[in-house]
Amino acid sequence: MSAIDDLTGELARLPGIGRKTALRLTYHLLRQPAEQSRRLADALVALTERVHPCTRCHNLTEAPLCAICADPRRDGALVCVVEQPSDIASIERSGEFRGRYHVLGGRLSPLDGVGPDDLTIDGLLSRLSPEGVQEVILATNPSLEGDATALYLQRQLAGRVGRVTRIARGLPVGGDLEYADGVTIAQALTARREM
Amino acid sequence: MSAIDDLTGELARLPGIGRKTALRLTYHLLRQPAEQSRRLADALVALTERVHPCTRCHNLTEAPLCAICADPRRDGALVCVVEQPSDIASIERSGEFRGRYHVLGGRLSPLDGVGPDDLTIDGLLSRLSPEGVQEVILATNPSLEGDATALYLQRQLAGRVGRVTRIARGLPVGGDLEYADGVTIAQALTARREM
Numbered sequence: 001m002s003a004i005d006d007l008t009g010e011l012a013r014l015p016g017i018g019r020k021t022a023l024r025l026t027y028h029l030l031r032q033p034a035e036q037s038r039r040l041a042d043a044l045v046a047l048t049e050r051v052h053p054c055t056r057c058h059n060l061t062e063a064p065l066c067a068i069c070a071d072p073r074r075d076g077a078l079v080c081v082v083e084q085p086s087d088i089a090s091i092e093r094s095g096e097f098r099g100r101y102h103v104l105g106g107r108l109s110p111l112d113g114v115g116p117d118d119l120t121i122d123g124l125l126s127r128l129s130p131e132g133v134q135e136v137i138l139a140t141n142p143s144l145e146g147d148a149t150a151l152y153l154q155r156q157l158a159g160r161v162g163r164v165t166r167i168a169r170g171l172p173v174g175g176d177l178e179y180a181d182g183v184t185i186a187q188a189l190t191a192r193r194e195m
Numbered sequence: 196m197s198a199i200d201d202l203t204g205e206l207a208r209l210p211g212i213g214r215k216t217a218l219r220l221t222y223h224l225l226r227q228p229a230e231q232s233r234r235l236a237d238a239l240v241a242l243t244e245r246v247h248p249c250t251r252c253h254n255l256t257e258a259p260l261c262a263i264c265a266d267p268r269r270d271g272a273l274v275c276v277v278e279q280p281s282d283i284a285s286i287e288r289s290g291e292f293r294g295r296y297h298v299l300g301g302r303l304s305p306l307d308g309v310g311p312d313d314l315t316i317d318g319l320l321s322r323l324s325p326e327g328v329q330e331v332i333l334a335t336n337p338s339l340e341g342d343a344t345a346l347y348l349q350r351q352l353a354g355r356v357g358r359v360t361r362i363a364r365g366l367p368v369g370g371d372l373e374y375a376d377g378v379t380i381a382q383a384l385t386a387r388r389e390m
Contacts, residue, residue, distance in 0.1 A: 002246075002257060003238070003241040003242045003244075003245045003246050003257060004242065004246060004255065006238045006241060006242075007235075007238035007239060007241070007242045009238075010231075010234055010235040010238045011235070013231065013235075014220050014223060014224075015219070015220070015223050016216065016219075016220075021211065023281065023284065024210070024211075024281070025209050025210070025211075025212075026242065027255075027279065027280060027281040028209060028210050029209075029239070029242060029243075030242065030246060030255060030280070034243035034244075036205075036208065037239045037240070037242055037243045038239070038240065038243060039205055040202075040205040040206070040208075040236075040239055041235075041236040041237075041239040041240050042236075043198070043201045043202035043204075043205045044202060044224070044232045044233070044235055044236040044239075045232070045233065045236050046198040046201060046202070047198045047199065047201075047202045047221065047224060047225065047232055048224075048229035048232045048233060049198075049229075050198045051197075051198050051199060051225060060199065060222075060225060062197060062198060084222065085222060085225070086218065086219070086222040089218065
């Protein structure tokens with residue numbers, strides 16, 4: 001196995017990167033100064049050595065608590081539940097949310113063998129009273145499994161926290177009716193609001 | 196700079212990988228066993244440490260001579276000139292060529308400041324008589340610059356080697372006239388052959 005085949009094979013294991021793209025990336029790196037490949041290698045090693053889940057919310061962090069949990073300005077009464085750490089980055093980009101998060105580590109998926117015990121649901125429930133949580137926002141994905149997970153969580157949380165809410169569905173901002181799928185349009189109509 | 200930002204930044208330096216894809220890849224690696232990131236890192240380091248140009252044809256190799264130059268079954272009388280080492284992989288996939296290669300390391304491009312001295316043209320000329328080369332196939336890309344490079348090489352090679360040929364242009368196999376661009380169709384018509 002040559003070093004070129006080796007790297008191409010490893011790159012092709014990444015999602016969305018086929019063998020042809022992997023080969024193109026390998027040749028690209030060969031044309032760059034060796035320093036660039038080395039920095040990428042160092043970053044990969046640092047990632048696996050330094051990053052681990054936040055002990056409170058399971059967001060990824062290099063400290064015991066993630067930056068959001070450690071920030072005293074974040075509102076502990078409001079917890080937003082997401083499937084993956086990457087979802088936190090998306091919500092943070094919106095700049096709209098000032099509470100804390102809870103990462104489930106996936107969604108309920110009986111077909112893939114993912115049940116409630118595989119998610120951090122117990123961890124979520126145990127946070128409610130110590131942190132004085134008043135509202136849990138369920139921000140699992142607007143998919144079949146994300147909806148089922150939200151429904152399951154809503155039942156677990158009912159009576160243990162003041163409010164349980166679900167993120168809204170509708171047409172994406174800047175979207176176009178012409179290109180929206182029928183299900184989204186139907187939901188946007190059902191969830192219509194007074195102006 | 197966190198380890199996540201660090202790796203995302205390094206991945207986003209690769210061609211065709213934007214910040215969003217880089218972030219997705221980083222989170223993907225975080226969900227995999229650490230072993231996978233480490234293997235990728237090792238492959239990157241091995242690449243820069245072990246791979247270098249073939250002393251004869253400038254193909255990439257881990258030995259002094261590349262596998263093709265070292266193969267006694269390859270026909271030394273036939274040399275195919277390409278722009279990049281990756282072009283060799285493409286031509287080898289066709290299974291059609293049994294000669295050797297010569298990698299220019301680019302194409303003439305006055306706008307980018309690439310002149311004849313930046314390519315391995317001297318190396319090509321010095322191979323002709325010691326290796327008994329009888330035909331040089333110019334397989335630079337069918338682009339404006341690739342054509343200009345082929346024309347320049349043809350003039351340099353004229354009189355120093357038996358035949359100088361250029362790879363054929365035409366409609367790609369499995370292609371569709373409806374989707375072919377006009378220039379390709381024009382060339383396919385000009386280069387038409389008796390059936």
